[in-house]
Amino acid sequence: MKKFLRHNAIGLVFGGLFLVVLVGQAFAGLAFFNEGQRAVGLPDVSFWRYVTSASFGVDVAENWQSEYLQFFLFILLTVWLLQKGSPESKSLDKPGRETDEEQKIGPYADENSPKWARTGGWRTRIFSNSLGLVMGLIFLGSWVAQSVAGVAAFNEEQLSERQDPVSWGQYVLGADFWNRTLQNWQSELLAVASMAILAIYLRQRGSSQSKPVGAPHEATGVEG
Amino acid sequence: MADPNLGHAAAMIRLRLLGGVALVLVAAGCSSVGDRQEAAADVAVRLLTAVEADDGEAACAVLAPDTVKSVAEDEPCPQAILDQDLPRPGKVVETSVYGQWAQVKLDDDTVFLGAFPGGWRVVAAGCTPQGSRPYQCAVEGD
Secondary structure, three states: OHHHHHHOHHHHHHHHHHHHHHHHHHHHHHHHHHHHHHHOOOOOOOHHHHHOOHHHHHHHHHHHHHHHHHHHHHHHHOOOOOOOOOOOOOOOOOOOOOOHHHHOOHHHOOOOOOHHHHOOHHHHHHHHOHHHHHHHHHHHHHHHHHHHHHHHHHHHHHHHOOOOOOOHHHHHOOHHHHHHHHHHHHHHHHHHHHHHHHHHHOOOOOOOOOOOOOOOOOOOOOOO | OOOHHHHHHHHHHHHHHHHHHHHHHHHHHHHHHHHHHHHHHHHHHHHHHHHHOOOHHHHHHOEOHHHHHHHOOOOOHHHHHHHOOOOOOOOEEEEEEEOOEEEEEEOOEEEEEEEEOOEEEEEEEEEEEEOOEEEEEEEEOO
16 A cells, blocks of 8 residues: 555645645635625525536636646657757757657567557557647647636626627637637746756756756756 | 457447436536526516516516615615516517526517526616627616
């Protein structure tokens, strides 16, 4: 048990923190939503009603989509893009998809390689891109969910202000959808750029995301 | 060795089960939205029918509390509501329900309703569109 916890600590701790924070968001969002209800003379809604509402849905989905977009872009673009001195970059002589031998696929797979890395054909092609594919699909799914919950939440506000609701098509071409989307994208892209550049010159002793403290600033593709 | 066809069959059953569950959820969601639309349209028509029948008590019974307060500023609601410029009940053309709000469009009126524990209540009625600006309403809360 102790060994299991130690060997899965990153997933467990971040998964647990995610749930705690999501519940926190639900309570804070409920309080904010009910302030709005009271302001227009409507009664408070229950916790359950709020967490199944479009308002909560769009607030959750808009953040999810941007996080998965961030990982999708980072995973995909770092195949080709390099950053001298950054632990987030591969070494400077390895841009691109690399050789089958370097990637240990097909005839170069060893006995410990995953089955789909060994078999070749479409299975290996899919498995070779599975991380980016899944991140990309979750991004698209969350973005569509944001648009569906977003139009419902937006229309709820429209009606409360005595205005006509809009269609999904009008909504995804409108200001609310793109304001929610772009404000999340810019922060994610800033975080990636800061991490890639700050990690050239700064260190966090013992962290997998940092170079060893004594590693030179120019050392690229080295993790601590 | 396990029969791969059995695995395939089990996967198909799982897929069908998932499809069934999704269908039930979608059907439940649709019927719930449909019920709420019908209930909102019913309350909107009830208000205009009561006003047409000079039944102020019945009309005020379907108004939201803030709207009652606003209507009854100078005289009791059952009298005041009959003096408002509300049209006769027409045919319901379109009903939209989003969360705690509903909009019922009739032939010559638009009514906005809010969700209350006892069901829909009219927040604003006798509303006419003003282009991209909010509707102007004969009856509404502050």
